[in-house]
Amino acid sequence: MPWTSVCLNDEDVCCLEESGHRCLTYVQALREAHDMILASDPEAFVIGEGVDDAGGVFGSTLGLAETYGERVMDMPIAENGLTGVAIAAASVGMRPILVHMRADFLPMSMDQIVNHAAKWHSMTGGQVSIPLVIRSIIGRGWGSAAQHSQGLHSLFLSVPGLKIALPATPYDAKGMLLAAHADPNPVLYFEHRWLYGAKGPVPAGHYTVPLGQAVVRRSGADATVVAVSHAVPQAMQAAAALKDDGIGVEVIDPRAIAPLDMDTILASVAKTGRLVICDVACRTAGYGAELTCRLAEAAPQLLKAPVRRVSFPDLPTPASPALEAAYYPGVEDIKRAVRQTLAK
Amino acid sequence: MPWTSVCLNDEDVCCLEESGHRCLTYVQALREAHDMILASDPEAFVIGEGVDDAGGVFGSTLGLAETYGERVMDMPIAENGLTGVAIAAASVGMRPILVHMRADFLPMSMDQIVNHAAKWHSMTGGQVSIPLVIRSIIGRGWGSAAQHSQGLHSLFLSVPGLKIALPATPYDAKGMLLAAHADPNPVLYFEHRWLYGAKGPVPAGHYTVPLGQAVVRRSGADATVVAVSHAVPQAMQAAAALKDDGIGVEVIDPRAIAPLDMDTILASVAKTGRLVICDVACRTAGYGAELTCRLAEAAPQLLKAPVRRVSFPDLPTPASPALEAAYYPGVEDIKRAVRQTLAK
Amino acid sequence: MAKTNAIPLDELLDAMTLLRRFEEKIVEVYPQQEMKTPVHLYIGQEAIAAGVCAHLAPTDYLVTTHRSHAHCLAKGAEPERLYAEFYGRVTGCCKGMGGSMHPAFPELGITGTSAIVGGGIPHGVGTALASKLRGDGRVSAVFFGDGASEEGTFHESLNFAALKSLPVLFICENNGYATVSPLAARQPDADVAHRAAGYGIFTEQVDGNDVAAVYESAKRALAHIRRGKGPAFIEAKTYRWKGHVGPEEDWTRGGRPKAELDEWKKRCPIELLLTQLEKSGLDRAEYAAKVARLDAMLDAAIESARSAPMPPVEQMERLLFRQETH
């Protein structure tokens, strides 16, 4: 299944390309999805600070304004108001994609997302839905510091009425953006800046990746590692390394944290009895907490060892490179966590 | 220990009063705490929509403006900006208490809370802290509907740098507001409207209830029920009823969900092996998820049965009384959940 | 809609009377405690909804607030579907999910209502943006209070609407209060229009209790908008008679001076128009008969609403997400 593969290096990409698979970077896949959406759906438009500029949101919307004119629209720096604008446009059947350069700016528009987009279909008795996609990017490194590097997907987990996608591969980046666009409900779509350059197979045509269907990235019998977004390639690396030590790690990528595909996860933990959860956010109250609680509701006896979370510490991101290095978990931390679950 | 007691009816109150304990309602206790803060600390001020009006935020600030003048300050309807104003006043050493009539309005000021108040002490290298208390009230009933009845404390759980208090009794309402005021860090203080009329013992003088210290409201050996806010009296009622069936329920009130006092909870689950978590919010990603995950990290083997959550469903609050009745869990739901944990 | 230059005073009277009597029925039945929804009554402000909505087609968009009834009615909503919603019945406009604060009539261009103050202002800008992108010629009318004009969304919305020359009419109903907080405790001066001035958009201030004045102002503003000249802003000064929420009057709870209310009652928008029309021949008895017929209709609507079934419980879950995909 090339579509579920995670390329960890150039060799992986070469292999796939040689066997006839078209490979793109994550950001190219994103851009292609935007292009297809704008080309095929006259109700679609893209709005965000800088979506039409020479940077094109790190390349993800590059050149689209030339083709689609005002349907690729810059905006004032007014996140809450413009989210409201996009919500209302969606309420009358348009299909906006609202883009934030950083997930950190989402709290500005929290009211429109939490009190409006998420609740509109319910509040109107099902008369009006909000087919809005909100893209935002998780930053990292070079002293981005506390306000430019948060993984805020967890902030929305407790809000019913939202879908939350975190594509980890170029294939998913395209397929989940197409799925999010087709979805009649509000979808938060989180990208990680460090995935943008990653390459992988991406079919040229239209396809969708369902929001809420996990994928087993790698099979293994000894421990289950659940990882999202940029933690997926890290988990795959850890799994590859642990393989050399004879430890079989099953890596599951839920791809969306709402809805969360518990069936795939439960099946894996039923097999391994060990669970490590990797996130690109602070530790407390992340998707890992919800996942573990659902497991404890469904079948606590499956757990043969304490659960481990590999995440950012519960601290604002520091600026100093020395502190950043300590702040972010890496492949070694995942390996250590897996070993800990096996120690007992 | 009268101070940890939860009065479920007039009789309970009578008993305490007869044995010499001063009893107040929750809202009177709140008002008294405000009064003491304003009287003793010239840097304290109270700001919020209607804090100085004839209603006085359901009575909790009633008449204070007459005594303290502009230190009890009405404000424009501009939650984000005014939260920023309060943050900055706090940053130079004032001690504001910002009041929202509904927790539902907090998302308006999410950016100032999440990106500023919570991170300021870290970002400034510890030079500046934000001793700000934000009170907000969880509404319920009479068709309050989707935007006037949310328990949004969970929305902030994933944000490091905040303390989150949910006092359930008049004693705690006063003691935790005094503690929150004395705390040099930002504290979110959630009240439940349906607790306002509840009476209980409240000493006249100054005392504080630490933020992050759970209390065992009732001892029992068969099952642990953790409950916060308005779910506490419900859990106590359920426990009393189950007692008649010979089931010993231990009711723990964490009082704050950040920091969360896991020691008290772990000790109880170590004894009972059964865990039911009651919240005044939607199910997913509440404090119960985090609590359960920490339990699964610390000692999953303690759980002799699946965990149960008694919470609102993952749905926006409906308006219709028929739907409200179905939406809100009650004492019977807690009893059922406890029985379920014992069935296995 | 007015086809000539004459002001359709009779229709405006009918409209205002409907809005008034619709809510006076609520005042009547509310003490029965069966209408379990927080009602924010519009009584006293009727000239604004009537005067503006007279110019709107069903295809035009309208955004209202927590104080929603009158705008919906003036846009053509059936009283029974509103009453049923307030009673939490499945026949309500939102199947009992929204109550009084969140009505939706998509077929009338009302695509949902926010009770977050200021939350709806950007929505009218969003429907206007859709109209502009689609070139469908619709206009959007956004009603909101003086309190809402203090929210950041007010500024963000006016700025964006002006920037993109969107077909949207902002109507600020300045009734001098937000709950019981007077304007002077919240804004530096009494004219919200001053704050709107800086966006370079068409702006008028009008006596919100004079329906003819509102009608004429809205006509000018909408002509401006329909000519493609961009957004317009009307501040209508008015006063609400009842409490912020519920059927009582505020002075009963110390919310404001009774004398102030008494003064404003002398400027009742309906009485003002009746007095004027009397001069040109209106017969009070005829009007009373008309009101009686209206009352009978509203009584029937209330009764029918009240006897409709409650929504099924499974509905809540079914309505969380829409199921079909694009």
Add this chain to the structure above:
Amino acid sequence: MAKTNAIPLDELLDAMTLLRRFEEKIVEVYPQQEMKTPVHLYIGQEAIAAGVCAHLAPTDYLVTTHRSHAHCLAKGAEPERLYAEFYGRVTGCCKGMGGSMHPAFPELGITGTSAIVGGGIPHGVGTALASKLRGDGRVSAVFFGDGASEEGTFHESLNFAALKSLPVLFICENNGYATVSPLAARQPDADVAHRAAGYGIFTEQVDGNDVAAVYESAKRALAHIRRGKGPAFIEAKTYRWKGHVGPEEDWTRGGRPKAELDEWKKRCPIELLLTQLEKSGLDRAEYAAKVARLDAMLDAAIESARSAPMPPVEQMERLLFRQETH
């Protein structure tokens, strides 16, 4: 601070030179990739920080933005503590926790810096509220960009400051861009002051490249504020030379026309003042010698900053909460 009516042009020149050279040093060392912080350079805008801060006492409050360096320096910050912060060193003003976007110098009235656009505007209002409640006579100066004026916080802040007559000076540095987005793509006209007009506060527009003009305008505004007349607003038109972030120029990446930059470079605030001062006898060679001495000081500061130790890892956790209670 100016004690007489004469404009202290020499001091203003020194101040601007410091701001310029401080950042030109960053441009020099940045390619070494050791200063791992996103730098938003102020080069081209120096007249504003210099002209305004000349009137501020250390006890007055100042709020800056992501483009923070110059405001801190003009308020009296030590270059080395800034450089060290940019290098992520423990000797930095925030112990390496904040980097370039979040400096804090509480002893200079800079109580922390937000890099959320518009996030800091209410903070200046909050320090001013504290001053008013305490009666301590301090003023607050809030600097922000044209982009920030689009955020709702701008409106909420101006409204509240005007309402309460707070001692706060808003300085909008209108450099025509937010990242590479031109003002015309974001606001209905080129004058942010138009948006500010509606609050009824003291407002001026000024050539932000003319330090004397800025100085005089700030003087008038602060006199107004210090007389207890409430807030003031200054829009200073200017232009930034470097890219939104980093040491390159924007045209190199298609961000804006090079010709536009070239035009503005002809209006360099420092050159304009030098030319003026030459007429009254300034000696270019003397100035060059002064700059050389400044450079030596800055080089030493950079070197000292760069060789300071990194913060200990445990610091992060220790700084989450303040421990002492009231």
